[in-house]
Amino acid sequence: MHRTKPHRITVCTSCRHTGETCRPGYQLIDQLRAAIAAAGDMIAEDFEVSGVACMAGCKRPCTVAYHASQKATYLFGDIEPDVDIDDLVDFARQYAVLHDGWCSSVDRPGKLRKSTLARVPASFMALEATEVLAS
Template sequence: MSDPVVLYVCTTCRDAADPADGPRAGARLHDALAAALAARPGAPVTIEPVECLSVCKRSCTVAVASPGRWTYVYGDLDPATSADIILDGIGLYAGTPDGIVPWRERPQEFRKGVVARIPPAPVNA
């Protein structure tokens, strides 16, 4: 069995159209992802809300991480339509030993929305 994948979701991301008193786009994306994940029992992913991923100009933003794999940060995600696409992409990520999904196999949202690719943290010997 492969290591679990953690999906960090920035809940403070704000869309330009967000009302001042309503839920922010990042919080809506988090809720949509939680609902979509509930419909996929056994999916090897844990969703963790975070208060900021410091990618404010590219909301909505998520980071995908797993031990021994590259970490990816994706932005410009649509809170209303991206949840299943994100989970599909994470399924591909989880199926790799290093987190690198071939470019053409990645969902379009991951190809155009990549903000950063971070190498795996070194393991102390």
């Protein structure tokens, strides 16, 4: 039986470095999946890594998002597949245990302290009871 993983890392697959045709997001997805699988702890069971066509971070490729239900979402930019894998895996470990996903920049590993493009608070949707008037 396939279990849904509670956390997701999403990588932009359309980002390109200025003047180049390669799309480093695909390389980053492969490297991140391998690094998480090799981490030897629970993050391999807790995180799904996938790609998406665009996250509007075109000026700061590669862009990577961490998100989960009822947790803050993070968007990081300027991620280099060959350089930043350890920081991404370390942040996965950290993010997994944060009950609301919230942490300050000084607590994030390495380059992720300064490459944060956005931190979006968790969304809690409240539905109000409404009366439906019959016409």
